[in-house]
Amino acid sequence: MHVRTLTGSLAATLLMSLPLLSGQAAAAGSPGDAAGSPAAARVLTYDASGSAEFRSAVDRGPEIWNESVEGAELRPAAAGQQANIRVLADDGWPRALTTSLGNGTVWIGREAVNEGHNTVRISSHELGHILGLPDRKPGPCSSLMSGASAGTECTNPYPNAAEKTEVEDNFAGAAASPSAVARSAPVLVAG
C-alpha cells in the first residue's frame, strides 16, 4: 500500500488539510457538492439557566457536541424561548429524561460531582442521552457513554468515533422519518 510508505509528518499534513479543504468547499457552496451534501444540521436549543454552579461546565457540553457531530447543532435558547433541552442542577445522581430525540431535561447531580466525577464529562454524557445514546457501562474512559464506570479519574468529555456515528445516524434517521421519533416514549436514564 502506498499509504504505508508516507512519512508520519506527510501523513499528518494530509490529515490536517482535509478538514480545511472540506470547510472551504462548504463555505464556497460549490454547486457540484449539492447532490452529495448532508441534510442541514438539526438545531436544538438548550437552557442552562437552572444549572447553578455548573453553568460553565454545562456550556462546554454543547460546544463539545458541536465540534463532534454534523447532524445536530446545540445553541443557547434566547431569553423567553422554549428550549429543546433544559439543564438543571440538583442533589441527586446525574440523569437525563429524553422526551423525544433531541428533547428533554438533564440534571447535573451533585452526588456524582461530590464523589469527584468531572462536571464537563457529566454534562456531555447526559447530553449524549438526549441525542439518543444509551449508557455503555462498564466501559473505558475513551467512551463518553461509559459514564461513571470509567472512574473519577476519567475526565474525557468527548464521544468516541462509534458514539459520534451513532448520533449522526440517529439524526439522519429522524430527518428521514420524523413521525417515528415523535412517537417515541419518554425515557429516563440515571447516570
Ligand SMILES: [Zn+2]
Ligand atoms: Zn448515562
